[in-house]
Amino acid sequence: MTEDLEWRVLSESEKERERKGRRKSLLLCVSTFIHCHCFLPTLSTQQHTIKPLSPSHAIPTPHSKFPSDSDTQSLFFSGRAERQKLLNQKGCVVWITGLSGSGKSTLACSLSRELYSRGKLSYVLDGDNLRHGLNKDLGFKAEERTENIRRTGEVAKLFADAGLICVASLISPYRRDRDTCRSMLPDANFIEARHHEAILIVFMNMPLELCELRDPKGLYKLARAGKIKGFTGIDDPYEPPLNCEVHVPEASKAIEIKQDGDVCPTPTVMAGQVVTYLEKEGFLEH
Ligand SMILES: Nc1ncnc2c1ncn2[C@@H]1O[C@H](COP(=O)(O)OS(=O)(=O)O)[C@@H](OP(=O)(O)O)[C@H]1O
Ligand SMILES: Nc1ncnc2c1ncn2[C@@H]1O[C@H](COP(=O)(O)OP(=O)(O)O)[C@@H](O)[C@H]1O
Known part of the structure; x- marks a missing residue:
């Protein structure tokens, strides 16, 4: 009543x-x-x-x-500080970028599991999945990819504000779009800390040949046959992050995951690399 x-x-x-x-x-x-x-x-x-x-x-x-x-x-x-205290972590975004088939979703899943096992709350935003809902009106033209990244960045920002570790895995092929996401996530969460940004870019630096060999959805085959136009890595560009050097400037955090010779790190090892970074940077405590 x-x-x-x-x-x-x-x-x-x-x-x-x-x-x-x-x-x-x-x-x-x-x-x-x-x-x-x-x-x-x-x-x-x-x-x-x-x-x-x-x-x-x-x-x-x-x-x-x-x-x-x-x-x-x-x-x-507002309560951001209280939420972070409650969760004993800092809200942030781990943004995984790379070619289709490079292992973004695999890493996102493994990372989320690893964080969970440590009592840390995360949430995965996967490009492929978002395209069935939030972004289902978008295709793969440059401006549509830009909008896809922008919307996902905004949602990721909300999750980070809620205190979660938001793991976004999208091809996000354009540097400019990733930079836009970076600028959405300044250091508001980290007034007292050494962080300048609440976003970590993870570059899945896997060779196109490997991704094409994996081709779990058969899309590379279709793209090579000309049945899909504008496929990233084939007839659409992928601009790798520029800031994955060992000495990462504070203001532009990024790490790279790549093969060791011909060997790809296992999902657990990839996740461990990211967790170590988050831990070192103080994201896994409030
Ligand atoms: N033209 C073209 N180019 C690239 N990818 C394509 C294309 N068409 C469909 N797909 C499938 O869409 C998934 C990528 O979606 P994203 O939202 O991550 O793309 S983007 O960030 O907007 O570029 C991608 O999923 P992943 O393989 O998980 O990356 C593909 O399966
Ligand atoms: N580290 C890895 N080692 C071996 N196979 C992997 C690894 N990461 C991903 N794969 C496999 O590669 C394929 C593509 O991985 P996926 O995570 O779907 O890539 P993306 O999300 O970038 O398209 C899947 O079949 C997956 O099992």
């Missing part, structure tokens, strides 16, 4: 009466509309004592006594 209520700030004398116990009041800022009641958690910084008005006051008018926008803003509970 929905009761139509509006809430207003109490006067000082009403507050006094409340204190004497004549009526229980709420320590919440609530704006209530017909059939739509939205409750915020108890607020630690500022408290407004409020009580319901009669139903006849239900529809807010421009003259209603609501807290001002700035009051309301200041009442919102």
Whole structure:
């Protein structure tokens, strides 16, 4: 059953009466509309004592006594620090880039499992999967890939803000698009720490020949036969990250996963490489 209520700030004398116990009041800022009641958690910084008005006051008018926008803003509970503390980790994004078949999804899965086993919460955003939902309206033209990366970057940013380690695995072939994602994730999470960015780029540096040999979906074969146009690595470019050197500048974190001679590291070893990095950089503690 929905009761139509509006809430207003109490006067000082009403507050006094409340204190004497004549009526229980709420320590919440609530704006209530017909059939739509939205409750915020108890607020630690500022408290407004409020009580319901009669139903006849239900529809807010421009003259209603609501807290001002700035009051309301200041009442919102941001909680990023608290979430990170709760999870004992720092929200961040591990962005895995590389050719189709280079092992992005395999690493994402293995990494997520490894983090889980260490009690760390992660979530995988896989390009291939997102293209069935969030990004199903997008194809593979340059501007559509750009939009694909932008949207995924925005979602990843939200996960990072929620305190999770978001693992995004997309071909993301264009340097400019990856840089855009970098710029979306500045150091807001890490005011006190040495981090400059909350994003780590992982480059799956596997040779095209290997990816083509794997060809788990048969797409390279179709692309070679001209049945798929604009396939990355065949007739569409892949721009490798430039910042995967051993001495990575602080402001542009990136690591590279590659073959040792002809041997590809196992999924566990690849995940271990990333976890070691996250650990060293302090992401796995709050
Ligand atoms: N033209 C073309 N080029 C590249 N890839 C293609 C293409 N058409 C379909 N596919 C399949 O789509 C998957 C890549 O999706 P992404 O969202 O990661 O691509 S991108 O980042 O927007 O470039 C990719 O999945 P992965 O193999 O997991 O990378 C392919 O299976
Ligand atoms: N480190 C690895 N060693 C051996 N095979 C791998 C490795 N990583 C991935 N593969 C295999 O390569 C294929 C492509 O891997 P996948 O993770 O789907 O690549 P992507 O997501 O980049 O397209 C899969 O068949 C997978 O089992």
